[in-house]
Amino acid sequence: MPAAPTTPAHTAPADSVGSAAPAFSPLYQQIRALILERLQAGEWKPGEPIPSEIELAARFHVSQGTMRKAIDALAVENLVVRRQGKGTFVATHAEQQVQYRFLRLVPDDGALNSEGPAQRTIIDCRSQRASADIAQALGLRADEAVLQVQRVLAYRGVPTIFEDLWLPGAPFKGLTAERLRAWPGPMYALFEHEFGVHMVRAEEKIRAVLPNPAQAALLGVTSATPLLSVERVAHTYHNTPMELRRGLYRTDTHHYRNELG
Amino acid sequence: MPAAPTTPAHTAPADSVGSAAPAFSPLYQQIRALILERLQAGEWKPGEPIPSEIELAARFHVSQGTMRKAIDALAVENLVVRRQGKGTFVATHAEQQVQYRFLRLVPDDGALNSEGPAQRTIIDCRSQRASADIAQALGLRADEAVLQVQRVLAYRGVPTIFEDLWLPGAPFKGLTAERLRAWPGPMYALFEHEFGVHMVRAEEKIRAVLPNPAQAALLGVTSATPLLSVERVAHTYHNTPMELRRGLYRTDTHHYRNELG
DNA sequence: CAGTGGTCTAGACCACTGG
């Protein structure tokens, strides 16, 4: 049974000698962490409902209000989705709504869906030894096994995105070009469904570059066409890096859309 | 005196005949809107504290919990900043913390502040008539007065950003190149302090482009150097567009950093 | 020490969903 404090019982976590920070952690944060553990452990699968607030509150011996704050915290992190009258569900990439959370390239005119989903072409999927920079980005040792995937996305038949991505070998054991081609939905939905890897957060570094001849050929442009270089590191629960993705975006008919809050 | 519902009293706002949406608005949202009005009216200036939760709760005849939710909503929108033990303060751009919320270009190596603040060079600040596209972006009629400002930002003496920006004439009456040059801090802090215009939110469209000869000269690069084109529309309270800014960023030593949540 | 925001609880009631 997990921490059942009837009296506060916080102010605990690992306060080593000489530590500068008192590191007070409120109860709802502790509960949030416990639920996160269970999410990561796969106790509730993506798309499924988690138990109701009342049931969870009883299970963890806290008030419904505290449980609410814990779940709220997970909801703002997009790990969980609340639906009034229905319940709270584990977030999944297999949903219309979530599709465009990680793909920010949109057509210059009109709405997001005006051109429908992209046509995907898997170019390659092969096993490699991680080079130093890739190993570092993925938190691996150099020479550890990684998978490299290359693909092109086209809109209305026009190749628009070229992606070169690396995945740690162990969690993605068994991934092949065939399976990628056979999968009908977003790649992150496949990762989630087939390998239990749910991407929750990513950082991107964006630059303007000129393509090398091979890249130019894949996108059907000249080597003098400026392209957007988007280097992404995507993370799963607990900020574990699980993917390095280098994208080249054509921006003559599309643009990268960003919102500054 | 503003809405003092002892019994709920919500479920009100403008439910015209045949309206599809019931448009229920919880009390804390209504309170939030009332506080927003006062912020916009300048009752409390940027950097100043707003009254305490308890005082505001009494003033609006709601419980402290409800006032808390209202203020929380404003805090997540970055309109207000909470500081435990001190109070709640109107957000301001004249703060270290907030500086980099709208400028996402960072050096490839090291931390954000490794190179210190940019050297700013105001090239121009003149009155214009709005062209069709600029008028539309700013919500003006064509031919209305706008101010055009051009400047270059340099890091370690290297010109890195060229910006071309348009402001509606009326709210910024009196802005000159001299005042821009004399101002020591971020431009948005000047807007806020001198013109009462507080930018809250912005949308950016990012592309890879080649500069024209004039732009290339200002940045000290050739016309074959790919640059990041960043077109921003910045908004004040209530989503009023107040600035159109077209930036050209060098990305040979810097990159545009983005976080996908 | 007083005053602020932050946490936690307990309970009532409301809005939404589905059977």
Add this chain to the structure above:
DNA sequence: CAGTGGTCTAGACCACTGC
């Protein structure tokens, strides 16, 4: 209609800040 999340309240206590 029962069950879910969402709102609102009232009160106690805690953590942080500054005088």
